[in-house]
Amino acid sequence: MTSQQLLSVIEPDGSTNGHESGLSKDELLHCYRTMLRVRAFDDTCMKLQRSGRIGFSIPNKGVEACQVGAASALQKTDWIFPSYRDFGMALYHGITPLDMMHNMFGNANDSARGRQMPVHFSFVKPIRFVSISSPIGTHLPQAVGAAYAMKLRGEKHAALVSFGDGGTSSLGFHSGLNFAAVWKAPVVFLCQNNGWAISCPSSEQTASESYAIKAKAYGMPGVRVDGNDVLAMRKAMLDALDHARAGHGPTLIEAVTYRMGGHSTSDDPTRYVPKHEVEEWTKKDPVARFERFLATRKLWTKELGEKLYAEAMEEIGAAAKLAEATAPPPLETIFSDVYATVPQHIRKQGEASFELARRKGDASAGDGKFPL
């Protein structure tokens, strides 16, 4: 296929073109349930942020199929180098809403120990979900290096690295794809083209015909997939992973999808997004699309959907309560994990600050708000 066609599996009416990739009933429902949990996580975080209980979150409405379809193709021994918008991949692989909520509140149980902003998750189990970084694009060459290590040791694992349309302009995109292709590293580059990079539309991000075509610059296959079609995403990923595991090297997948909300909970997209765009894409909602498919298999009813969403809301609401009630990280966490062992000068700074707190009381929290 040329890079301009869109790979799709589920037709708008829910029928398919036959490339369902053999998921069992349970697996199909796991995908569906995960998509609803992403939506529930989103809705919960939005409320938490609006009521000032967390500082920031990243909406995922519209991109659930991308993430879940792609994640469904991975083995637990593969590595995920996620972007900050990849809730679906985490949830698909069994990272719990509670683990994620600890990070949203930056509390003592946060795996990042309250050092990162919300949505900057880091997990090693049940799958390698590599610590998310804010600087865009840095994780692409990192994924290539991790994949090179797999190849050098003769393992049949692969790495998935996920990023946005904006991420294709980053330095890491260029060096990551180039090194991967030269080394034939077992890595899949997933560009989730959701139409926007904060307020920058794709037309101002690049003049190329598509994002997938950028693969040509590196000598690797590039495929364009309907990112709102969970089964198409799964198929494209499976093909790319087979290719990688067989030693043929990397693939660039462009998932064409849409960010139906703002960039983040602090963004006001009405300043720059044309209204008609949102309306058009609302019709292509990936959850509704998958529901129509499931209905053709007699796996879906409106009631089931409502029930699963309600369950997810309950689970996630409970997680939020627990996370909110968890203490903040202890002061010591400022000074640990800079190095494997705390060096002289940092130990002294820590001790001085504990001592000052004993003498003069604690520092008081500010009221700064995150802007974007």
Next chain:
Amino acid sequence: MTSQQLLSVIEPDGSTNGHESGLSKDELLHCYRTMLRVRAFDDTCMKLQRSGRIGFSIPNKGVEACQVGAASALQKTDWIFPSYRDFGMALYHGITPLDMMHNMFGNANDSARGRQMPVHFSFVKPIRFVSISSPIGTHLPQAVGAAYAMKLRGEKHAALVSFGDGGTSSLGFHSGLNFAAVWKAPVVFLCQNNGWAISCPSSEQTASESYAIKAKAYGMPGVRVDGNDVLAMRKAMLDALDHARAGHGPTLIEAVTYRMGGHSTSDDPTRYVPKHEVEEWTKKDPVARFERFLATRKLWTKELGEKLYAEAMEEIGAAAKLAEATAPPPLETIFSDVYATVPQHIRKQGEASFELARRKGDASAGDGKFPL
């Protein structure tokens, strides 16, 4: 044409396919003479370096046609953002061997005031030949910015930016081409693919089919040109410049050529270059190719070639002598030109160092040698 075909004008036997771009006899001879002067400059610098009179030079044997053909298409109001291997562009546009030699010796008359290594030229006249930098690729986005300024002011000028095959892996390649295409900036990207980046062959630089095809990633035309064919280079440049001046934006030109010597005067290419490669390319020598063409027009004889080369050697030898006899830059040049005016702290450092020299004598020069 697809990016895989090579644009050429002069056939190996010196006949042409009719795309001579209407150069007058004088212009043709100016091209030829410039190519010989590049070779003479090269030969002279090699000798100067071998005898320890300069520290470093960059051989140009094999790539003379690339540079001269491309330069011949430019107006004096255009800007050149050169690489360190672009002697031919400088000489074509009337920058004198003496000006260049001052830089090779880093003396008081060096336009870079002895601050840069040899071959890091900087000229504003007779054409903008922008100060060469060692870090690879940084000048690509700079050329785009300069071109944007032309466009914003409604000028019909353009910028040429020249770099090597290795340069395509740099950060500046990615950001430069991307910004240029989005902005439709009047800039031509000239990749001189001479087969090697120091000891790294193209096969380890990229897995793409060609360098020209990388244009697809940015949505701009990419052309592959026989870089040993001065008239083909000229034609490709003229087309790209027309395109740019007409407001249609940038072009990526890949000039396929060959570095017939080492990377620099300090490099030993026999450590890594296969012998047969050099032999093959020696047959395609761009100067000989052009001579065969000139002969078909009755513009060339062996004697003429020898005479012009001898004249060039004499001129350049004289320039070297003059440059060598010129004093080093004064001590003050260490401290000036950091800012438009010398700030307090730098002035003090300068004064202290002059004072120390008066009290305790000058510093003595070391004997460090440049390695690569």
Next chain:
Amino acid sequence: MATLTLVQAVNDALKTAMRDDPSVVVLGEDVGPKGGVFLATEGLTKAFGKGRCFDTPLSEDGIIGTGIGMALNGLKPVCEIQFQDFIFPAFDQIVSEAAKFRYRSGGQYTCPMVIRTPYGGGIRGGLYHSQSGEAYFCHTPGLKVVIPSTPHDAKGLLLASIDDPDPVIFLEPKALYRQVKGEVPEGKYTVPLSTLRTVREGKGVTVFCYGAMVPVCMKAAEQAAEKGIECLVIDLRTLLPLDEEGVLEAAKQTGRVVVVHEAPRFCGFGGEISALIAENAIEYMEAPIARVTGFDTPFPNTLEHHYMPDARRVLDAIEHVHGY
């Protein structure tokens, strides 16, 4: 005179410069229709058109690299980096190129440009939306480094930076963007670079600070005054080229010095102030030269208020050097 917040003063400066000089252009991520994530560039595209204020692709290397090219060719680019933490992809362009163009070309090519970027903590931004990187730039000859702490200075220093013939890194204390308000003259005026501002007179202890630490130090100085210690508080404003004479004079006035910044201590800007004094005025010192700084760790999130120097910590240092 209007009463503006610091970020409004920045916006006002940009508008003033663009109105006066058609060669001034503003570029960066989201600076166009959105007006920047902090709204510093709000309204500029509308007022001056897409050719003068425009969004770029997501590449800081591209923003600064093309900015340099514009500056080489007669424009006056004001590049915005969305957060100072994201300036590092452009570090090569800044350190190797913008800073060295004049020197390496013997003055034939120059880079009059401004790189504006919000820096520092206080918005719960964690590791990557809170950093203070001034020391990296201050160790780079060829750059100027400017940090305002009031709306008045923000406008006057930014206009002076845009007028300057050399590349200026203009670091805006994001914690103060909306926290401080002040009177800002209309139209063009400049605050000269490389001049200090005496925020408060005092004969007890000299406190050197800049950016978001200025109000923190002022609070500490007031608390110190209640205890009978009068502080001389100096807002450095321009870190490079620094008014070294002015610094030494202020240090000598009290013989007791506290240097304050948010950035990590080790090899930070405060060390340069201490070293300057220890090299040129040590005989005037009657106490150790104290530094109150961020810790030598990355910037945390939940506990950021423990990481950033507060009045409590500054006061403790003032008392320490005073009682020495």
Next chain:
Amino acid sequence: MATLTLVQAVNDALKTAMRDDPSVVVLGEDVGPKGGVFLATEGLTKAFGKGRCFDTPLSEDGIIGTGIGMALNGLKPVCEIQFQDFIFPAFDQIVSEAAKFRYRSGGQYTCPMVIRTPYGGGIRGGLYHSQSGEAYFCHTPGLKVVIPSTPHDAKGLLLASIDDPDPVIFLEPKALYRQVKGEVPEGKYTVPLSTLRTVREGKGVTVFCYGAMVPVCMKAAEQAAEKGIECLVIDLRTLLPLDEEGVLEAAKQTGRVVVVHEAPRFCGFGGEISALIAENAIEYMEAPIARVTGFDTPFPNTLEHHYMPDARRVLDAIEHVHGY
């Protein structure tokens, strides 16, 4: 024991590490068949194969970015940056990523890796083949910064750096690559990081230095001795984490201090040494704390020997603080 040059000792360390540990890999531009432009990696590809020592495309961002990924996934990459001047395209990967991975992941992901690169002047390399950027890295919590000055230390420190669980910037003084020779034990041994080396004892003046400045300072110290001033010369070896106690002790021993480095003075590493002393041992100081450094300008070419501190300049400072 063999007598090796400094660059041979580096090569020996790499061979030793690669032989002992199959997870050690070497990558960079021209490190393969060519053996690196200084021949530090000569013979490695031949001995260990293309999977263990290999050339990369021309991207420092790629070299360090992929190196980080390798480190995350169980390899021990030793990345070469051809000249320290060319490390800046990788600055984001180093400062934002390698330095912060452990912290931001609560120790779940770590980057044990070494970034080797030749630094400093003395080869007529001009602005871009001569720089000393240690201060940039020293201001970055999470990194270690190591600089050897003898063949023995080069091997021992490099092996310790490869063993280290954290990212190490290993700066090799290129001026000394072939200038110094010394005995180097065969096989594996390590010189512990964060330990100082006393190069010379003396009660007159303490001289702190590292890298290529060590022989320069030793020459000055000998000249000083002829004039009756005995210097305590300290080779810092590891700049970060610095043995601060050791530095303070050495400073207190003489009460007179000279700090020497090639990098520009302003906000350079020397300032941190001065500041440390001024903060913790000022009462021991009997003279100004002097710095002898490169100037606050880019690095020139023809006049590089005027730019780099030489024995003449160091001696002058020694005399100055001694006679104060």
